[in-house]
Amino acid sequence: EEQLLESGGGVVQPGGSLRLSCAASGFSFGSYVMSWVRQAPGKGLEWVSIIGASGDTPYYTDSVRGRFTISRDNSKNTLYLQMNSLRADDTAVYYCARSVGYCNAGTCYRYFDVWGRGTLVSVSS
Amino acid sequence: EIVLTQSPATLSVSAGDRATLSCRASQSVSSNLAWYQQQPGQPPRLLIFAVSTRATGIPARFSGSGSGTEFTLTISSLQSEDSAVYYCQQYKNWPPYTFGQGTKLEIK
Numbered sequence: 001e002e003q004l005l006e007s008g009g010g011v012v013q014p015g016g017s018l019r020l021s022c023a024a025s026g027f028s029f030g031s032y033v034m035s036w037v038r039q040a041p042g043k044g045l046e047w048v049s050i051i052g053a054s055g056d057t058p059y060y061t062d063s064v065r066g067r068f069t070i071s072r073d074n075s076k077n078t079l080y081l082q083m084n085s086l087r088a089d090d091t092a093v094y095y096c097a098r099s100v101g102y103c104n105a106g107t108c109y110r111y112f113d114v115w116g117r118g119t120l121v122s123v124s125s
Numbered sequence: 126e127i128v129l130t131q132s133p134a135t136l137s138v139s140a141g142d143r144a145t146l147s148c149r150a151s152q153s154v155s156s157n158l159a160w161y162q163q164q165p166g167q168p169p170r171l172l173i174f175a176v177s178t179r180a181t182g183i184p185a186r187f188s189g190s191g192s193g194t195e196f197t198l199t200i201s202s203l204q205s206e207d208s209a210v211y212y213c214q215q216y217k218n219w220p221p222y223t224f225g226q227g228t229k230l231e232i233k
Contacts, residue, residue: 035222037169044226045161045163045212045214047222110222111171112161112214115170117167
């Protein structure tokens with residue numbers, strides 16, 4: 001069974017840092033593009049970041065660019081999100097999600113077919 | 126950034142009836158649209174991609190349609206377990222990938 005399991009969430013003060021991990025099992029992790037998606041309490045879904053299968057071409061949503069860093073270790077089947085300079089509006093459940101789709105003329109189009117259960121990040125003083 | 130607007134915000138439908146959920150894009154997303162279901166306390170689950178293709182294991186009573194900027198998710202023969210929030214997502218223009226704000230479906 002394809003599974004993703006996030007960890008590393010917790011309570012942190014504004015300006016602090018956290019590193020989230022997402023352990024993958026049941027599929028060939030190193031063959032897939034991966035993303036982080038977050039959901040603030042009682043709110044909708046917000047895409048945060050994506051990384052290529054080999055760890056290349058990371059992209060970020062504007063509100064986290066320069067503060068968050070996505071990375072992966074394919075030898076450990078694990079995806080990471082390093083979060084620095086955390087703000088109250090970063091409070092959310094963070095999901096990792098396998099990103100699949102198709103590529104055409106150098107552009108790829110991806111949706112999210114496998115999701116973890118999420119880990120809660122709470123930024124508060 | 127492409128904005129997705131879902132309607133209605135809340136929908137209450139009787140078990141056994143049909144529910145129709147809408148998603149409108151601020152510009153064309155061609156056929157690059159997916160739908161997700163999120164039950165309370167659960168992560169999202171992929172229902173449909175490419176407008177109308179059901180994901181693995183999704184029952185045939187879930188169907189998607191539309192093109193360009195107007196899309197519909199139809200759930201026929203509603204069951205109690207269909208009570209959830211449903212999100213559309215576009216993957217035409219990114220970053221960022223964007224989601225609609227969600228439609229909460231209640232089963233009477």
